[in-house]
Amino acid sequence: GQSLEQPSEVTAVEGAIVQINCTYQTSGFYGLSWYQQHDGGAPTFLSYNALDGLEETGRFSSFLSRSDSYGYLLLQELQMKDSASYFCAVRFHSGNTPLVFGKGTRLSVIA
């Protein structure tokens, strides 16, 4: 079977850096994605890692270690608008196939 673990809640101060971890256990692995969802909104894509290492997109970075079945999302220079839920998701078959989502981490950014 497939399972993903991520913390349920994280609180951080505006301007700080926060890391949201995701560990996975799947029968196959072809990549780790991250999605952001604001309250009442739809999930939106943030990043995708197929290979080990760090991918940077502006204030957001995502890291993957396939040998450790582990990844994280790093948010820098936190802003109040970053308060949202963040989901990791694993593609466990090659090609254009479904994702398995984690239960999400609710990030609260405080002043």
Add this chain to the structure above:
Amino acid sequence: NAGVTQTPKFQVLKTGQSMTLQCAQDMNHNSMYWYRQDPGMGLRLIYYSASEGTTDKGEVPNGYNVSRLNKREFSLRLESAAPSQTSVYFCASSGGLEYNEQFFGPGTRLTVL
């Protein structure tokens, strides 16, 4: 481009009633998905369609049916709604050069009384 659209946005049903949730995408994507989202449960896949003419069950298919009407449209039907199906339903699509990214519709908030 509208991206992924869903109708209706909100719906209240009584137990035993039926309804169809509509989803359409204008990005020429091959794959389309239906998810449900419940508090603390993340997104769970109900059904998906890897290409026009094919559908497959996801993690939680019981009580639902789907139709891939054409490449653009993928509908989800509840034949006899139950209170356990109260949830937010999201349709998504992916394909082409962007297949690692799923594009989500705005969601349908369904309450079954």
